[in-house]
Amino acid sequence: MCDVLVAGGGNAALCAAIAARQAGATVILAERAPRAMRGGNTRHSRNFRIMHDAPTPLMPGAYTRDDYWTELKRVTGGRTDEDLAHLLIGRSAGMVDWLAGQGVRFQDPADGDLPPSRRTAFFLGGGKALVNTLYARAEGLGVDILYDAEVRVGRETPPDGETGAVIIRHGREEPVAARTLVAACGGFQANIESLRRHWGEAADGFIIRGTPYCTGEVLDALLARGAGSAGDPTYCHIVAVDARSPRFDGGIVTRVLGIAGGIVVDRTGRRFADEGRDITQSRYSTWGDLVAGCPGQIAWLITDTPAQERLAPAVFAPIEAGTVAGLARTLGFDEAALTATVDGFNRATGPSDRASDPDGGHTEGLIPAKTRHARPIVTPPFTAVPIRPGITATGLGVRVDARARVLAADGRPLDGVFAAGPIMAANILGRGYLAGMALTIGAVFGRIAGQEAAAHAQRR
Numbered sequence: 001m002c003d004v005l006v007a008g009g010g011n012a013a014l015c016a017a018i019a020a021r022q023a024g025a026t027v028i029l030a031e032r033a034p035r036a037m038r039g040g041n042t043r044h045s046r047n048f049r050i051m052h053d054a055p056t057p058l059m060p061g062a063y064t065r066d067d068y069w070t071e072l073k074r075v076t077g078g079r080t081d082e083d084l085a086h087l088l089i090g091r092s093a094g095m096v097d098w099l100a101g102q103g104v105r106f107q108d109p110a111d112g113d114l115p116p117s118r119r120t121a122f123f124l125g126g127g128k129a130l131v132n133t134l135y136a137r138a139e140g141l142g143v144d145i146l147y148d149a150e151v152r153v154g155r156e157t158p159p160d161g162e163t164g165a166v167i168i169r170h171g172r173e174e175p176v177a178a179r180t181l182v183a184a185c186g187g188f189q190a191n192i193e194s195l196r197r198h199w200g201e202a203a204d205g206f207i208i209r210g211t212p213y214c215t216g217e218v219l220d221a222l223l224a225r226g227a228g229s230a231g232d233p234t235y236c237h238i239v240a241v242d243a244r245s246p247r248f249d250g251g252i253v254t255r256v257l258g259i260a261g262g263i264v265v266d267r268t269g270r271r272f273a274d275e276g277r278d279i280t281q282s283r284y285s286t287w288g289d290l291v292a293g294c295p296g297q298i299a300w301l302i303t304d305t306p307a308q309e310r311l312a313p314a315v316f317a318p319i320e321a322g323t324v325a326g327l328a329r330t331l332g333f334d335e336a337a338l339t340a341t342v343d344g345f346n347r348a349t350g351p352s353d354r355a356s357d358p359d360g361g362h363t364e365g366l367i368p369a370k371t372r373h374a375r376p377i378v379t380p381p382f383t384a385v386p387i388r389p390g391i392t393a394t395g396l397g398v399r400v401d402a403r404a405r406v407l408a409a410d411g412r413p414l415d416g417v418f419a420a421g422p423i424m425a426a427n428i429l430g431r432g433y434l435a436g437m438a439l440t441i442g443a444v445f446g447r448i449a450g451q452e453a454a455a456h457a458q459r460r
């Protein structure tokens with residue numbers, strides 16, 4: 001009998017397993033992926049969001065509790081549990097030291113490799129290095145790590161003192177006797193069937209940016225067992241990705257860059273939104289949502305050579321043609337429609353006087369308008385990049401309290417069951433997203449869940 005069974009193999013699971021082991025518990029960490037694919041979406045990540053009242057060696061300036069809370073309230077539109085949010089913000093302050101204590105290294109802003117950020121700290125070597133370091137640490141502490149090990153959880157309430165969990169390895173069910181369970185196995189973004197349930201056929205046009213192993217069965221089972229829910233099953237965090245990306249696990253490099261430098265058309269060859277509207281960090285998700293609403297969940301970014309030359313090279317080369325009509329033929333579009341869209345756009349741009357218009361020009365009399373960077377598309381070759389919605393995470397989770405205990409709908413804790421990471425993130429991020437918060441939620445609540453599960457097991 002082990003004290004703590006941790007379901008999952010990313011940041012949240014590893015923080016939970018390490019914290020539980022450091023609290024004296026015996027711990028099994030069951031990662032569904034094979035060893036070579038361990039680490040879930042954490043492998044793709046790079047930074048996390050930390051509160052600090054004064055400059056630190058990793059972050060300039062300050063990012064106070066009030067700053068954090070104000071931004072969180074804004075992006076969630078108030079759909080956040082205020083107590084849990086404040087707990088997260090407060091505990092985030094100690095996470096750099098805690099992770100550093102486990103051997104994790106951070107990017108020194110003085111190296112100049114990344115723009116300094118007062119909000120987030122970057123892992124040296126990114127999420128892969130984070131994952132490798134935390135696995136090494138967990139192993140070193142004596143956590144029993146199983147790969148190719150899917151945790152399944154019964155939908156009925158188990159007898160007192162049991163978790164109702166089994167492990168499936170190589171197609172066979174292996175019973176696992178554990179006093180407590182930490183569910184840290186992500187959302188259901190890789191489960192196309194479940195996405196279809198909430199999004200209909202549109203789900204067939206989605207690309208999953210991360211691991212194929214987060215399919216949400218543990219979440220479903222806990223909800224069936226009576227766990228209260230948090231968030232909204234129809235909400236996903238979506239960004240604009242290249243439609244040629246692999247269906248799963250393409251990671252961060254598949255994001256479509258440079259939308260503000262061109263125009264975006266749907267499959268009828270017509271524009272449908274202001275490409276200059278959002279030039280903030282959230283522009284990727286703004287366009288992910290817009291493309292998710294397009295017919296066939298596909299759109300194309302159309303630019304010309306000067307616009308392409310302003311961009312860093314992308315992982316997929318743009319599709320090129322010497323004329324706009326030729327581009328339309330290559331894409332299988334109605335030539336007349338795309339030509340009319342580009343001509344109409346060019347007529348509406350007028351000469352751009354960059355000295356008097358720092359936003360690089362805007363259209364006049366065009367619907368929808370382009371409010372920034374409205375430069376005519378006139379210099380061949382002309383280019384197209386196909387865009388699809390890329391899902392980062394789903395927005396439904398189980399309800400938890402400040403001890404990371406999973407709560408039933410009536411507010412009572414499910415005996416011996418804890419949760420961390422995206423499976424409970426909707427308690428805090430009921431809507432929207434702030435860069436770097438997903439890992440902070442995983443690390444802070446993973447640590448709490450590990451400590452609480454260890455204490456609970458010892459009481460049992």
Ligand SMILES: Cc1cc2nc3c(=O)[nH]c(=O)nc-3n(C[C@H](O)[C@H](O)[C@H](O)COP(=O)(O)OP(=O)(O)OC[C@H]3O[C@@H](n4cnc5c(N)ncnc54)[C@H](O)[C@@H]3O)c2cc1C
Pocket residue numbers: 007008009010011012013030031032033038039040041042043044045046047048049149150151152184185186209210211213214215216217218250251252391392393420421422423435436437438439440442
């Ligand atoms: C491309 C990309 C970039 C990102 N960049 C950032 C970033 O820079 N900063 C940030 O804060 N967030 C980022 N995120 C989000 C962040 O990666 C996730 O929110 C975070 O990794 C979640 O951590 P986790 O440990 O809970 O889940 P994951 O890292 O996704 O791990 C879930 C784990 O559970 C395992 N699993 C699933 N089901 C089972 C089961 N039944 N039994 C056993 N194991 C199971 C999976 O194999 C996986 O290892 C990014 C996401 C993507 C896709």
